[in-house]
Amino acid sequence: MRRIIAVAIIILASFLLQTTVLQWIPYLEITPNILLIVTFSFGFMRGRSEGLYVGFLCGLLMDLFYGDIIGFYTLIFIYVGYINGIVSNYLVTDIVLLPMGLCLFSELFYNGYIYIFGFLLRNRLNVIQYVQTVILPETVLTMIFTIFVYGILLTVNKKLEAIEKKGADKFA
């Protein structure tokens, strides 16, 4: 229960940051994708199930406020969370650069999806232009933000796991 509340607060805070504060940064046309960081981080730290649920909530928020149809963003966020959950079985959590790599992969996966279904199907064919104007800047910026956000999430997660372990010990 404690975890659910904590995660819900994290998601809500990320959404609020992304839609307000991060839009104010002067000279910055691109917004970093904090919700994506939250999704792949939880997928990676906690496995595919939790990644899926966190992704579902993040995507749903995007859909409810900015989606033309409900489910478009939710679908991709679910997969980002789930796939990062699978990845966590094969990789060690302690390497610092790893979240950056995960971010790179998740960003490309996410933006590729939006490009294909939102733009390519409307006959917008010059991929390179879109990579230059949107995908590349967003990916780089989100990777920079990953360092901080992943750090915060890792600490929160460790605290939560410690509390959960304590609770479990009590009953054992």
Next chain:
Amino acid sequence: MKDKLDMKIKIQLTPKATLVLATITCIGLMGITYFSKPSALTVREVVGSVVVPMQEGINEIGSWFFGLTEKKIKLEEALAENEALKNEVVALQEELKGYQSDSYRLQELEELLQLKNTYANYDTVGATVVSKDPGNWYHKFTINKGTKDGLAVNMNVIADGGLVGIITDVTENFATVRAIISDESSVSGTTEESLDSCIVEGDLQLLNQGYLKLSYIDIDADITNDAEIITSSISDKYLPGLVIGYAKDIKEDSNRTTKSGYLVPKVDFKHLKEVLVITTLKETSDKK
């Protein structure tokens, strides 16, 4: 005890099954919302009533904070500007006297001709931009007014005397607006003088330069550079006569039958805060 645990595991879904279930749900939802757009989703209402006030609060704090630093820089600029403006006022006052007499004459003539200035006749509701689309592919934003203020889907949004966009979703407390600079947006335009038609499209790639795409202009059309492009009456959602922006770099297309170029929007989309929603809908205004 062990039996009980086994039972629990059996009931719980495996991650794979959850994924399949969630995927089907998403695709199903997409299908449902694509074919029959529910005007007011309950979930959206509930989430919106929690999130929107928070966003408003954050914006308030933010604008206060940013306002402090901005104020200092702007004060000096303002003082210099004030001097210049004072001189201008005197000159303009003289000019105004001349126009005032012209205006009376015009009014009389208009009454004779029974012309109506439609632009001023639209009812509007003021609203504040609460948040912007966190993604970088589309350009949408939410405003702090909803159905309870009389807003509805397809209402036009203006600011600074120019067209901003159109409402795509509305709930009781907030509405989502798609800006005309968004890649999926297209508006049919015209000019006041020539009445030649053209299409104004948002283009993600031109956006960095601050332009929109202006296309499908007839080769013989009299749309030149710097011409003021307004919304045309043939559009099914946009009200006629709203200023969109100014034409730029109009060139002949390679097919030799049309011309195209860029459009510099009238509205400063980067610093959008207060907007006006025209509560007259295109369909209803036509019926009158």
